[in-house]
Amino acid sequence: MSRPIMRLFLLFVLLFVVLIAWTSRWTVFEAKALRDNAENKRPLFAALHVKRGAILGDDRSVLARSVKQRNGTYARRYPLGSLFGHPVGYSNLQLQQLSGLERSRNDALSGQTSELDSIVTQLQGKRQAGDNVVTTLDPKAQKVATDALGGRAGSVVALDPRTGAVKVMVSVPGYDPNAVGDPKVFSQLNQDRTGAPLLDRATQGQYPPGSTFKVLTAAAAIDSGRYAPSSTINGNSPRRVSGVDLQNDFNQSFGDITLTQALTQSVNTVFAQVGEKLGRATLTDYMKRFGFYAKPQLDYPGNQMVSSGERDPRTGGLLLPTSSQVDLGRMAIGQDKLAVTPLQMAEVVAAVANGGKLMKPHLTDRIVDPDGRTVTTIAPSEQSQAIKPSTAQALNQMMRSVVEEGTGTAVQLPGVSVAGKTGTAQKGAQGSNITQPWFVAFAPADNPQIAIAVTVEKSAGGFGGTVAAPIARQVLLSLLHP
Amino acid sequence: MSARTRELLGLIPASLLVTAGFAAVFIQRGSLSNGSLTYGAIFLGLCIGAHVFLRVALPYADPYLFPLVAVLACFGLVMIYRIDTTLARQQAQWFVVGLLLFVATIVFLRDYRKLEQYRYVIAATSIVLLVLPRLPGIGAQVNGAYLGVRIPGVFIFQPTEFAKIGIVVFLASYLRDTRQVLVTGARRVLGVTIPPIKHFGPLLVVWGITMLLLVVIRDLGSSLMFYGAFLALLYVATSRLSFVVIGLLLFGLGAWYLGTHVPHVHDRVDVWLDPFNAKRYPNIGYQIANSLFAQADGGLFGRGFGEAILKTPGGDALVSAPQTDLIYSVITNELGLVGAAGVLMTYLLIVQRGFKVALLARDSFSTLLAIGLSSVFALQVFVIVGGVTNVIPLTGVTLPFVSYGGSSILANFVLLALLLLVSDRARRPDARVAR
Numbered sequence: 001m002s003r004p005i006m007r008l009f010l011l012f013v014l015l016f017v018v019l020i021a022w023t024s025r026w027t028v029f030e031a032k033a034l035r036d037n038a039e040n041k042r043p044l045f046a047a048l049h050v051k052r053g054a055i056l057g058d059d060r061s062v063l064a065r066s067v068k069q070r071n072g073t074y075a076r077r078y079p080l081g082s083l084f085g086h087p088v089g090y091s092n093l094q095l096q097q098l099s100g101l102e103r104s105r106n107d108a109l110s111g112q113t114s115e116l117d118s119i120v121t122q123l124q125g126k127r128q129a130g131d132n133v134v135t136t137l138d139p140k141a142q143k144v145a146t147d148a149l150g151g152r153a154g155s156v157v158a159l160d161p162r163t164g165a166v167k168v169m170v171s172v173p174g175y176d177p178n179a180v181g182d183p184k185v186f187s188q189l190n191q192d193r194t195g196a197p198l199l200d201r202a203t204q205g206q207y208p209p210g211s212t213f214k215v216l217t218a219a220a221a222i223d224s225g226r227y228a229p230s231s232t233i234n235g236n237s238p239r240r241v242s243g244v245d246l247q248n249d250f251n252q253s254f255g256d257i258t259l260t261q262a263l264t265q266s267v268n269t270v271f272a273q274v275g276e277k278l279g280r281a282t283l284t285d286y287m288k289r290f291g292f293y294a295k296p297q298l299d300y301p302g303n304q305m306v307s308s309g310e311r312d313p314r315t316g317g318l319l320l321p322t323s324s325q326v327d328l329g330r331m332a333i334g335q336d337k338l339a340v341t342p343l344q345m346a347e348v349v350a351a352v353a354n355g356g357k358l359m360k361p362h363l364t365d366r367i368v369d370p371d372g373r374t375v376t377t378i379a380p381s382e383q384s385q386a387i388k389p390s391t392a393q394a395l396n397q398m399m400r401s402v403v404e405e406g407t408g409t410a411v412q413l414p415g416v417s418v419a420g421k422t423g424t425a426q427k428g429a430q431g432s433n434i435t436q437p438w439f440v441a442f443a444p445a446d447n448p449q450i451a452i453a454v455t456v457e458k459s460a461g462g463f464g465g466t467v468a469a470p471i472a473r474q475v476l477l478s479l480l481h482p
Numbered sequence: 483m484s485a486r487t488r489e490l491l492g493l494i495p496a497s498l499l500v501t502a503g504f505a506a507v508f509i510q511r512g513s514l515s516n517g518s519l520t521y522g523a524i525f526l527g528l529c530i531g532a533h534v535f536l537r538v539a540l541p542y543a544d545p546y547l548f549p550l551v552a553v554l555a556c557f558g559l560v561m562i563y564r565i566d567t568t569l570a571r572q573q574a575q576w577f578v579v580g581l582l583l584f585v586a587t588i589v590f591l592r593d594y595r596k597l598e599q600y601r602y603v604i605a606a607t608s609i610v611l612l613v614l615p616r617l618p619g620i621g622a623q624v625n626g627a628y629l630g631v632r633i634p635g636v637f638i639f640q641p642t643e644f645a646k647i648g649i650v651v652f653l654a655s656y657l658r659d660t661r662q663v664l665v666t667g668a669r670r671v672l673g674v675t676i677p678p679i680k681h682f683g684p685l686l687v688v689w690g691i692t693m694l695l696l697v698v699i700r701d702l703g704s705s706l707m708f709y710g711a712f713l714a715l716l717y718v719a720t721s722r723l724s725f726v727v728i729g730l731l732l733f734g735l736g737a738w739y740l741g742t743h744v745p746h747v748h749d750r751v752d753v754w755l756d757p758f759n760a761k762r763y764p765n766i767g768y769q770i771a772n773s774l775f776a777q778a779d780g781g782l783f784g785r786g787f788g789e790a791i792l793k794t795p796g797g798d799a800l801v802s803a804p805q806t807d808l809i810y811s812v813i814t815n816e817l818g819l820v821g822a823a824g825v826l827m828t829y830l831l832i833v834q835r836g837f838k839v840a841l842l843a844r845d846s847f848s849t850l851l852a853i854g855l856s857s858v859f860a861l862q863v864f865v866i867v868g869g870v871t872n873v874i875p876l877t878g879v880t881l882p883f884v885s886y887g888g889s890s891i892l893a894n895f896v897l898l899a900l901l902l903l904v905s906d907r908a909r910r911p912d913a914r915v916a917r
Contacts, residue, residue, distance in 0.1 A: 002841055005841055005849075007717075009837045015860070016830045034778035038760075039758060039775075045791050046779075046791060
């Protein structure tokens with residue numbers, strides 16, 4: 001009987017080999033697919049046991065942190081509530097919902113490191129923990145900006161033009177990230193179409209920029225060599241643009257005026273002419289140089305940012321100015337079908353402030369491990385040289401004149417020169433007095449440290465200079481004189 | 483070095499393992515007391531006690547079987563302790579009872595060959611045991627299968643664990659008688675060797691009963707285990723592969739019929755074919771999918787003792803039945819492929835020792851008994867590990883000596899005692915003379 005016994009034993013060896021092979025299949029060969037399987041809640045539950053890193057303001061105040069609960073898992077707390085709802089976002093690991101910085105910096109916050117690193121950590125007897133994210137955000141100025149909006153729907157974005165650091169990113173109405181863990185609250189917020197509290201207006205708002213866009217038109221005009229600040233252009237009103245009369249504010253005629261005067265007084269008819277003269281290709285080129293027609297290069301979730309530019313009103317798709325659907329003259333004054341985010345307008349003035357060089361915007365200053373060692377520092381990096389330094393210098397002077405003697409006097413600060421531009425986009429039906437006031441600025445004009453864009457949705461007859469400029473003034477004050 | 487001294491030395495790694503294992507679990511809980519040493523010492527004491535008994539009672543028995551089983555038992559104890567300390571205490575108690583039963587078996591069955599006289603009684607008792615869980619009032623249904631008998635206040639008795647030994651004893655004894663006739667009386671029909679009906683009849687009855695049991699207890703795993711052991715014995719007894727092929731075809735036929743006609747079995751097969759189906763996941767697919775997720779989480783080296791996630795943050799079971807059916811998944815989760823392969827190798831070594839016993843045995847009954855016991859043991863491991871790794875549909879049998887469960891511990895200690903009895907007789911130097 002020994003031969004069948006040997007054979008039978010071989011069969012059992014074979015069966016055990018199959019068992020080891022199948023175990024290898026699940027533990028090694030198909031392990032990644034299994035870990036990524038949507039039904040597999042294990043990585044999620046594991047994440048709940050890891051202390052997620054904190055998110056801090058530039059003054060080290062806590063914007064988000066994790067607190068250990070009795071069952072051993074961690075819960076996320078946002079001590080400043082709705083103030084940073086938008087830039088910081090929320091993290092609800094149990095429902096797998098992440099937004100804002102919580103999402104874009106999730107790898108660092110959740111402590112996702114290589115397997116080798118985690119083995120080393122285990123050997124050192126340390127618990128795996130996420131890294132802290134120190135942001136560039138200034139909590140005091142964020143509060144000033146939020147209060148200044150006073151509950152009106154709108155947005156404020158302030159950048160350091162030299163580095164691209166985002167100091168303020170406000171979107172009103174906001175939401176309390178502490179409350180979104182409740183599915184009922186979340187769906188309520190999500191379904192509020194009119195208030196849209198979950199919409200980050202700073203990066204997702206699609207607004208006509210109005211006359212603030214004239215900064216870009218002027219930049220293209222001077223940088224292309226076709227105009228100088230002293231070039232004279234006829235500023236009479238009305239003027240036929242694309243077959244329809246275009247008027248200046250109050251239908252005022254200015255006669256022959258310089259480009260500087262036209263910007264100072266925000267003369268529509270002048271900039272419409274300039275836009276038509278420059279042509280579609282030139283304006284397309286300059287818009288792209290300032291970052292239009294591409295998503296902002298911000299360390300923020302891609303699905304929470306939109307590209308700025310002309311948009312087809314029916315499909316919502318982007319339209320290049322080279323398209324015949326674009327009314328070039330009206331686009332040059334920030335109307336037509338332009339849909340622009342406040343962040344994009346802040347980037348435009350930041351580039352002008354920084355000698356024409358656009359820095360990549362960023363919300364993260366550095367990533368620090370739980371022991372306080374800096375893991376990564378986000379170094380300032382150039383996105384593009386949008387315009388020549390000489391052009392930027394000329395625009396600097398022109399925008400100062402807007403604040404000193406033009407439409408933007410409301411932003412004047414004691415002892416600090418400010419360069420700015422107002423905007424009052426028309427909204428709604430022709431003849432309605434519903435406007436979207438804007439103000440873009442940078443200061444100090446001779447040594448720019450802050451570039452800012454402010455907009456308020458739907459004002460009844462308000463102007464950029466009267467509604468948005470005072471908000472910008474308060475935020476600039478807070479950031480320049482802390 | 484005598485066999486028993488080798489056995490004693492073999493127990494040292496087992497004791498070190500249990501001490502280290504408990505230490506690891508204690509460290510993970512953040513309190514390294516001398517509890518781990520106490521557990522290790524008690525365990526070592528029990529093993530040495532059993533060893534001293536074996537030294538007196540079975541001096542020539544295989545020296546590796548007991549230490550290998552001790553390694554598994556202590557490993558299981560650590561694993562269960564990590565899952566639930568209360569269950570571990572109960573398991574330790576069962577371990578003591580198991581050792582007592584082990585001693586009793588060796589004392590009362592010194593001449594195990596007298597079992598042959600009672601083979602029909604044993605066969606009948608085994609079948610009754612198998613049907614017991616289905617009887618109204620005393621049966622307990624677990625996951626759709628009828629595997630237990632509720633003994634109020636004590637535990638759920640799982641008669642299949644004992645029935646497997648009884649059936650092996652019966653088959654070994656029956657085949658010893660008829661193996662010659664089965665071979666010599668066979669005729670060749672259409673190139674296939676057909677055994678004589680007269681002697682093959684009882685075996686067909688066994689097949690029928692197994693199939694019937696499959697319907698009665700609704701458990702594919704157990705029937706695979708029984709039937710596999712039956713075929714293994716038939717093959718060793720007759721050396722006729724054709725018998726095995728016929729047997730497999732018949733089993734396949736039965737399994738196919740059940741798989742397509744009994745809803746409970748049908749579900750299991752569906753889940754086996756597509757374990758991640760989203761529609762089945764929330765109910766019948768949950769167990770196997772999470773078994774595989776747990777193994778994936780373990781990877782090559784595992785998460786470490788006590789680091790596997792067994793419950794959801796809400797306190798629901800993520801790995802269902804982690805201390806019994808799915809203990810292999812938890813082992814893989816915590817010790818990785820390396821640890822799991824180590825456990826499987828330990829089982830394979832036990833099976834190898836069992837086969838060695840069969841080869842050394844000097845009479846057919848002893849050989850067949852050793853083969854049957856080793857095969858049923860190996861098949862039980864294959865059925866449960868194959869189930870949780872989705873090689874075959876998942877069914878609820880225990881992982882011998884490792885899973886939590888009184889019946890399993892007791893029955894497997896009886897199985898071990900029988901193997902050691904056969905082994906002692908086979909290796910006794912004067913046996914040839916005495917016979």
